[in-house]
Amino acid sequence: MRIDIISIFPKMFSAVLDESMVKRAQLKGKVKIFTHDLRDYTLDKHRKVDDRPFGGGSGMVLQVEPIFRAVQAIKKKIKGKAKVILLCPQGKRLNQAYAKKLSGCRNLILICGHYEGIDERVRQYLADEEVSIGDYVLTGGELAAMVLVDSLVRLLPGVLGDKNSLNFESFEGNLLEYPQYSRPAKFKNWPVPEVLVSGDHRKINAWRKLQSFKRTRLKRPDLLKQ
Ligand SMILES: C[S@@+](CC[C@H](N)C(=O)[O-])C[C@H]1O[C@@H](n2cnc3c(N)ncnc32)[C@H](O)[C@@H]1O
CATH class of the missing domain: 1.10.1270.20 (tRNA(m1g37)methyltransferase, domain 2)
Incomplete structure (x- = not known):
């Protein structure tokens, strides 16, 4: 399995990716996980990824353009199909059955929102599914992506030492x-x-x-x- 994560805070992920089960799964070759800094997909010198919402209102919205470029670039690298998942409090609630289903995918691209949210066109035209980790609002999608990654990596065959522990x-x-x-x-x-x-x-x-x-x-x- 391959998981690509798009975020404006990619350093946050080392806490989960470089420790414990998820680290062991990568060392065993069961999963490859790549983090991508959304700012690397901007074209201006300030590496700007957000702007004010049309129509007014508080906060900043992550723009569709850099996210589009990031998804396209990652898809080019991946051979085969990839499911694009937007972490979002309005998405389908994650549970064990859903984690099992997603653990069967070969390639996942996770998009983490931040600030006030994300341009709606990401949801409409780029994401295949929206996943929520519960009915509360986080500051960003990074923690939600980590929860999702942990829940499905431990389900991959051969990751847990004793497969009975899953049963x-x-x-x-x-x-x-x-x-x-x-x-x-x-x-x-x-x-x-x-x-x-x-x-x-x-x-x-x-x-x-x-x-x-x-x-x-x-x-x-x-x-x-x-
Ligand atoms: C502050 S939240 C935006 C909330 C948005 N204004 C709303 O009311 O729906 C910023 C980002 O955090 C992530 N996020 C927040 N809560 C989440 C949850 N329960 N599950 C998954 N992602 C979440 C999403 O990526 C979201 O775009």
Whole structure:
């Protein structure tokens, strides 16, 4: 998989791309991630990427021209089709099923907005999909792009050491994950459920299934309705 990210703050991405799972996925060759400074696609000497909104109003709007040039340049480099995604609070809400779907794409181009937003023509003519990471407004699309990248890179085959860890994760089969415990078994007066240290795997599995169901009913009953 190849992911290209267009942003006016490309340095922000090193926090996620150069650490932990996403870094390991790149080292293993499972994903190639490139960040692009939108200002590199401007033609004026001030490298201007934004302007005031037509019709008046507060804030600045990212202009369509440099974004168009960036998308075209990236598409030229990519062999094959690329899905262009605009990070946007008005987009389709990201969830595990959507992350799974996107993790099946060969090439993704992510566009991060900033300031008051982005020229509407980016949405109309350049983006294939709009993705939101939740019903709140961030300062820019960078954090949203990082969330999206992390959520789908860990789903790529061979990225997680133990592929079973994906099968039993929250949202798999519309259930939340069961409670997890580790050593020490005795700490203060906070016991670990007996069944987990019993060694009886049939009982452990049954207990986990039940806990998973109970938690989902308690914390996210909406998932059970799906
Ligand atoms: C301050 S926001 C603009 C919000 C816009 N004025 C509105 O009311 O819809 C700037 C940029 O942050 C990104 N952004 C903000 N919230 C987001 C969210 N929940 N999901 C994805 N991207 C978001 C988008 O790229 C957006 O263009």
